[in-house]
Amino acid sequence: MNQTILKVEHLSFAYDGSLVLNDINFEIEQGDFLAIIGPNGGGKSTLIRCILGFLKPIKGKILWWGKELKNFKEWYKLGYVPQRAGDLIDFLTPLTVKEFLSLPAKWYHKSLDKSYLEEVIHLLGLQNLLNQKLGKLSYGQLQRAYIGRSLILKPEVLILDEPSVGLDFFSQERFYKLLESLHQKGLTILLITHETWLITKSVNKIACINKNLFFHGTHEEFCTVSQQKDFYSDYHRIEHSHW
Amino acid sequence: MTELWLSLGLLKYGLLAGVFLGISFAFTSPFLILKRNSLFPHALTHVLFLAIILISIISEYFPDIFTYPLLEYPIMGLVTSFCTSLIFVLKRTFRLYEDTATSIITSLALGIALILITKTSQYDTRLLSYLFGSLLTVTSKDMFNSLWIACLTLLVFYKYYPLWITQTTDHEIPGVNFKWANFLFLAILTLQVFISIKLMGVLLVSSLFVFTSVLGLKTGNNVKQTIFLTGLTNLFSILAGTIVSLVWDIPFSSAVVLCMSFWLLILFVLKIWRT
Numbered sequence: 001m002n003q004t005i006l007k008v009e010h011l012s013f014a015y016d017g018s019l020v021l022n023d024i025n026f027e028i029e030q031g032d033f034l035a036i037i038g039p040n041g042g043g044k045s046t047l048i049r050c051i052l053g054f055l056k057p058i059k060g061k062i063l064w065w066g067k068e069l070k071n072f073k074e075w076y077k078l079g080y081v082p083q084r085a086g087d088l089i090d091f092l093t094p095l096t097v098k099e100f101l102s103l104p105a106k107w108y109h110k111s112l113d114k115s116y117l118e119e120v121i122h123l124l125g126l127q128n129l130l131n132q133k134l135g136k137l138s139y140g141q142l143q144r145a146y147i148g149r150s151l152i153l154k155p156e157v158l159i160l161d162e163p164s165v166g167l168d169f170f171s172q173e174r175f176y177k178l179l180e181s182l183h184q185k186g187l188t189i190l191l192i193t194h195e196t197w198l199i200t201k202s203v204n205k206i207a208c209i210n211k212n213l214f215f216h217g218t219h220e221e222f223c224t225v226s227q228q229k230d231f232y233s234d235y236h237r238i239e240h241s242h243w
Numbered sequence: 244m245t246e247l248w249l250s251l252g253l254l255k256y257g258l259l260a261g262v263f264l265g266i267s268f269a270f271t272s273p274f275l276i277l278k279r280n281s282l283f284p285h286a287l288t289h290v291l292f293l294a295i296i297l298i299s300i301i302s303e304y305f306p307d308i309f310t311y312p313l314l315e316y317p318i319m320g321l322v323t324s325f326c327t328s329l330i331f332v333l334k335r336t337f338r339l340y341e342d343t344a345t346s347i348i349t350s351l352a353l354g355i356a357l358i359l360i361t362k363t364s365q366y367d368t369r370l371l372s373y374l375f376g377s378l379l380t381v382t383s384k385d386m387f388n389s390l391w392i393a394c395l396t397l398l399v400f401y402k403y404y405p406l407w408i409t410q411t412t413d414h415e416i417p418g419v420n421f422k423w424a425n426f427l428f429l430a431i432l433t434l435q436v437f438i439s440i441k442l443m444g445v446l447l448v449s450s451l452f453v454f455t456s457v458l459g460l461k462t463g464n465n466v467k468q469t470i471f472l473t474g475l476t477n478l479f480s481i482l483a484g485t486i487v488s489l490v491w492d493i494p495f496s497s498a499v500v501l502c503m504s505f506w507l508l509i510l511f512v513l514k515i516w517r518t
Contacts, residue, residue, distance in 0.1 A: 052417040075418025088412055092277060092460045094469040095408060106405035107419050133464065134412065 002029035004066070005157055005188055006051065011060035013043070013050055019211065020046050024060070026207055026216045028157070033179075033189045034205040042210035044192045045083055048161050052080060076108040079150030083161040083192075086134075086142035093135040097126055097145050100134055104153050116154060124148045124178070140171045147178070157188045164193065250489050257378030257442060257495070260389040261481040264439050264451070267393035269474030270400040271432055272456035277411040282342070285449040287323070287436045289349035292445045293356040294322035294437075295373055300363050319437050326352055376444030376496035378485065385441055392434050399427050408466060447496040454503035455480060458510055476506050 006028040013021040021043045028034055036044050049055045051062050053069050064072045101121075105112045121127050124144045134142065143163060150158060160179075164172045180202040183189050191203070206222040208215040215222065251258065275281055298315050326348050333344040360366055372380045400407075406424035409416060439448050455476040456469075463469030484499030491498070 049415075052415075054415050054417075073418070078417055080417050082413060082415070086412075088414070092457075093411055094273065094277075094460055094463050094466050095412065096465045099408075099466055100412065103405055103409055107409070107416060131464070 002031055004029055005032075005064070006190075007061075007063040007066075008047075008051060009061040009063070011047070011050060011057050011062065013046055013055060013057045015046075021050070021057070021209075022212050024209070024213045026213060028188060028190060028205075030156075030188055031183075031186065032205050033183045033203045034191070034207060035203045036190065036192045036207045036209055037194060038209040040194060044194075044209055045161055047209060048159060048190075048192055052078070052159070076104065076110055076153045077156045079153070079155035079158040081143075081146045081150050081158075081160045081163050084165065085146040085163070086139065089134045089142065091135040093133060095134050096131050097134065097137070097148075098130040100145055101126075101149050101152055104149060108153065110153055112152065113154070117152060120148050120151050123151075123181075139166050140168075143167065143171075143175070151182075155187070157190060158182065159190045161192045162194070163191070251485070254378040254381075254485065254489075256383050256386040257381035258481070258485055260381050260386045260438070261378075261442055261485070262478060263386070263389040263393040264435065264442065265477030265481050266474050267389075267396040267435060268451055268477055269455075269459070269470050270396050271428065271435065272452040273460055273469050273473055274407045274411070274428065275432065275452055276456050276460060281453050282449070284432065284436050284452045286345050286349045287433060288440065288445045288448050289353040289356075290323055290326045291319060291433070291437050291440060292373065293326075293352040293359075294319045295440065296356045296359050296365060297322065299365055299369070300359065303363070316434075316437075319433070322352075323433055372444070373440060374444050374446055375494050376440070376442050376447060378442065378488070378495045381441055385438065389438050392431075392438055396431050396435070399431055403427060443496045443499065444494075447500055450496075450500045450503060451477070454500070454507060458503075458506055461510060476503070480506070 004027055008024055008026050011021055011024040012019065024047060036047065038044050046055065050057050051064075051069075053072075062069045065074070065077075101117065102112060104110070121130065124147060126141075126144060126148055129137065129141060129145070134145065137145065143166075147158075147160075147163070150160075164175050167175060179189060179191070183202050203219050205218055206215065207213060275283060298318050301318070330341070330344045330348045333339055333347060334341055337344075339347075360370060369380070403424040406419065406421055407428060409419070410421060410424075415421075436448055439451060442448075443451055455473045458476050459469040459471075459473030463472050480499050480502040483502040484495060487493070487502065488495040488498035
């Protein structure tokens with residue numbers, strides 16, 4: 001049996017008294033590729049921000065490698081690509097791709113493995129962009145730089161919050177192929193998306209969230225007609241109620 | 244020429260203070276621009292002006308109190324933190340935008356400072372030098388203060404630079420707390436503004452934070468180059484400003500701003516020429 005990396009128990013979160021997440025329970029095991037899907041405003045990003053310690057839940061427990069969030073110190077084991085990564089970057093940003101990639105080592109006081117750095121740079125095709133300023137990169141190139149940065153300390157888990165937003169169809173396809181190859185190399189991936197049609201076959205677990213956790217199971221289970229029907233009926237009912 | 248050298252001798256403390264501040268600004272001002280906070284020093288000068296007037300009033304009643312080094316700083320700190328807390332309260336209680344709350348409180352601080360000036364007979368040449376800046380009023384004590392602020396800036400920069408630069412690309416990083424980095428960034432900025440008010444004046448001190456950092460950010464190919472170019476143009480502007488102000492007999496602060504604008508103009512012309 002694989003090691004449990006993340007365990008979320010009875011997690012609830014509210015913004016100004018209005019409940020956004022209600023009693024969420026799930027686990028991620030080593031080697032999982034979990035896709036969290038759900039409608040806009042369904043609480044996917046809030047869930048990620050809770051498990052990364054940016055938001056404090058009103059109820060429940062979050063355990064990384066069995067340690068509660070307040071006792072967890074090994075943040076370098078997690079690679080994180082935020083939602084709308086690159087939104088803050090503009091033409092004045094002086095950081096080069098090379099400087100950007102070296103930042104995690106400074107945050108967590110770790111040394112950079114030069115040969116692994118080279119490997120990441122080649123994997124993401126960043127070799128010709130190393131001395132480019134971030135402000136001069138296209139959105140797709142920026143996205144690759146963010147993924148590169150999240151991989152630089154050899155994390156055990158990669159967390160991506162709607163990473164393909166803003167990418168064209170071909171870039172999205174290339175991007176998901178890259179995720180597949182990273183997963184095949186043994187990386188555990190937690191991916192948030194609402195582009196269900198883009199979820200590749202390599203996703204082995206799926207969680208559907210819209211305030212509550214409607215479904216949590218394997219890709220195969222998700223693909224069975226009955227489960228899809230159940231999920232989509234709940235999904236659409238709630239989507240409709242938003243309007 | 245001899246006259247110029249004699250004048251430079253008289254202005255040595257101001258000039259050296261300018262050099263130290265010019266170097267220390269290079270390590271903070273580009274981050275201020277990148278955080279879209281370039282009006283912050285301008286707002287801060289309004290609050291610090293009130294602190295300066297209070298210090299001036301206290302020193303009138305207790306003439307010996309400020310002979311002890313660094314005793315102005317607690318007063319400055321108190322006034323700044325009080326105004327910052329008011330901004331925070333206003334923002335929370337009335338649900339205002341931060342810049343709106345800042346504008347209200349800093350205008351109030353300036354208003355109170357003006358009332359205090361007129362009611363306590365502080366309206367003299369010293370006040371004018373605080374408003375417009377002067378190289379002559381800078382003392383050896385101010386110069387040493389600039390030096391230790393430059394050293395402090397370098398120390399804090401060395402420790403917190405990765406977090407300052409990260410905030411230009413990310414809102415939050417797992418396991419990384421930006422509170423101390425932000426607090427020290429603001430503390431260093433406050434000290435820099437406070438010290439440079441005597442040199443540049445309340446009205447023009449914020450120019451030191453904006454002109455050259457824009458130039459550095461526009462021309463630098465990486466962070467190191469940006470900081471180096473910002474520092475270099477700061478030094479050039481302060482030195483050139485001193486000479487220009489002596490030769491044409493114009494205020495030092497405006498001469499520095501003119502020099503800084505001149506570098507920007509050159510950059511602008513070069514950009515047009517290249518395209």
